[in-house]
Amino acid sequence: MNDKITSALxxxxxxxxxxxxxxxxxxxxxxxxxxxLFDINFSVNSGEKVVVCGPSGSGxxxxxxxxNQLEEHQLGTIRIDGREVKPxxxxxxxxxxxxxxxFQSFNLFPHLSVLDNxxxxxxxxxxxSKSEAAEMAMELLDRVHISxxxxxxxxxxxxxxxxxxxIARALCMRPKIMLFDEPTSxxxxxxxxxxxxxMVELAEDGMTMLCVTHEMGFARQVGDRVIFMDDAEIVETAxxxxxxxNPETERAKIFLSQLLSH
Amino acid sequence: xxxxxxxLTRERPKATISLSQTARTSLQVLQAIIIFSILxxxxxxxxxxxxxxxxxxxxxxxxxxxxxxxxxxxxxVLGFIETLRLAGVSIIFAxxxxxxxxxxxxxxxxxxxxxxxxYLEAIRNxxxxxxxxxxxxxxxxxxxxxxxxxxxxxxxxxEGSFASEIIRGGxxxxxxxxxxASDAIGLTPYDKYTKIIIPQSLPLILPPLTGLIISxxxxxxxxxxxxxxxLTTAGMNLISETFMAFExxxxxxxxxxxxxxxxxxGVSLFERQLEKGKH
Ligand SMILES: Nc1ncnc2c1ncn2[C@@H]1O[C@H](COP(=O)(O)OP(=O)(O)OP(=O)(O)O)[C@@H](O)[C@H]1O
Ligand SMILES: [Mg+2]
Numbered sequence: 001m002n003d004k005i006t007s008a009l010x011x012x013x014x015x016x017x018x019x020x021x022x023x024x025x026x027x028x029x030x031x032x033x034x035x036x037l038f039d040i041n042f043s044v045n046s047g048e049k050v051v052v053c054g055p056s057g058s059g060x061x062x063x064x065x066x067x068n069q070l071e072e073h074q075l076g077t078i079r080i081d082g083r084e085v086k087p088x089x090x091x092x093x094x095x096x097x098x099x100x101x102x103f104q105s106f107n108l109f110p111h112l113s114v115l116d117n118x119x120x121x122x123x124x125x126x127x128x129s130k131s132e133a134a135e136m137a138m139e140l141l142d143r144v145h146i147s148x149x150x151x152x153x154x155x156x157x158x159x160x161x162x163x164x165x166x167i168a169r170a171l172c173m174r175p176k177i178m179l180f181d182e183p184t185s186x187x188x189x190x191x192x193x194x195x196x197x198x199m200v201e202l203a204e205d206g207m208t209m210l211c212v213t214h215e216m217g218f219a220r221q222v223g224d225r226v227i228f229m230d231d232a233e234i235v236e237t238a239x240x241x242x243x244x245x246n247p248e249t250e251r252a253k254i255f256l257s258q259l260l261s262h
Numbered sequence: 263x264x265x266x267x268x269x270l271t272r273e274r275p276k277a278t279i280s281l282s283q284t285a286r287t288s289l290q291v292l293q294a295i296i297i298f299s300i301l302x303x304x305x306x307x308x309x310x311x312x313x314x315x316x317x318x319x320x321x322x323x324x325x326x327x328x329x330x331x332x333x334x335x336x337x338x339v340l341g342f343i344e345t346l347r348l349a350g351v352s353i354i355f356a357x358x359x360x361x362x363x364x365x366x367x368x369x370x371x372x373x374x375x376x377x378x379x380x381y382l383e384a385i386r387n388x389x390x391x392x393x394x395x396x397x398x399x400x401x402x403x404x405x406x407x408x409x410x411x412x413x414x415x416x417x418x419x420x421e422g423s424f425a426s427e428i429i430r431g432g433x434x435x436x437x438x439x440x441x442x443a444s445d446a447i448g449l450t451p452y453d454k455y456t457k458i459i460i461p462q463s464l465p466l467i468l469p470p471l472t473g474l475i476i477s478x479x480x481x482x483x484x485x486x487x488x489x490x491x492x493l494t495t496a497g498m499n500l501i502s503e504t505f506m507a508f509e510x511x512x513x514x515x516x517x518x519x520x521x522x523x524x525x526x527x528g529v530s531l532f533e534r535q536l537e538k539g540k541h
Contacts, residue, residue: 097448107443111461121447
């Protein structure tokens, strides 16, 4: 059964210069009887930037949450950097440490300072010393342009600043890939560009990224590929220019016209 | 906008002391004083009608005596220390039992959930006194415990059942986002709970836990029925020697009151410190 699905895996044209970081084949996921993901196949190569978009409820969040097993899937295979990710597996922490995740609602630890939000992972997971971790954290905070806020608590920061801290916290684990789940959609308009700038810089530094977003400008600027999802399936995969200019499928056309009318 | 004849400016108004609040507080204090005076007067008259022979002057020696320039602590002080020891050890065990039970109930383990549920139902649906007898007459001989440890374990298991509810509530009160964020950076389950979830549930757990500690101190009096030499036992022994029932029960109650009030004041101070440290 799995073999059949794997053989059906069509890897779209990519920069294919490197090994795949994410390989997903025949992935299906149900919430109760509701099918949230159906026969999902795709892969992300090292250094690639892939944008996922699609209407609300199409399964975008569920998809990227399956990759680090915040949601458990029922069928299909997921490989992160060659290691298969299985529901309820032992050692899932090891894999999660290689997968940075940024949430829509930031999800910083409110009882820890900004610096401690960043260092807790390296200290607890990688056995780094406090000073080593703090040094790395300050570097990363600098990279997201927020080092002057290191001793503050998350509640004292604006949404945009919190999201940049959340990005830095994920980077602190030195992940092989970064997953973003609509990182700017909970932000006030004037906060969005700061976060997008950081993400663009990250992309330019060569980070592998899988990003759920409806920011077309960002998708065009850094995306190597757009994956369009609708009703639990991948409906279309294309490079950003052709996807946004000439979507192939009717569903993508409807989605894009709705997106533009906002 | 409120219809005032003052014009609104951007300047922040000066803080004013609310007189009505002060007045209300003083009224309440006054009420309390009046009620307590009436109670005191009624009991005093009652005692007089019984021709009770008050002997307050004999009370200090129940606390301490000075013999040859050395202080000898009296039965009330020794009993008080024993109560502190009993309650202190029991609280530690109760909180431990509470944590274990709370996590057992929150776990996916079928056995864990079952054992926790049976324990909670058994404790809640039997009288504390019967539990104490079970610990003292049945479990103590089996496991070779003395009366102090029988008392400690009985109190710990009794209050532990309430502690587990409090702790479970606190842990459930932390939002799912925090679990996901901890998982996403790859924290181990142990780190997730000790570094992220439990620290955030402490503000939810601490206030009701103070209430629990206070009720444990009060419940600790029950171990006097198995003659653990704590405060209530000391009081009873003194009364059988001196027949000063009124004075001694007033004093024993006063000592419990002082202990519990000090404790709650201490904890609210600590909580405020905790809040301050955060901002
Ligand atoms: N925990 C859950 N239990 C039941 N159903 C769920 C759960 N999480 C998601 N779903 C359902 O699965 C479907 C896909 O949800 P998902 O959050 O992945 O959509 P999405 O594409 O991210 O949408 P949005 O753009 O609104 O974030 C939705 O219909 C949603 O109602
Ligand atoms: Mg979503």
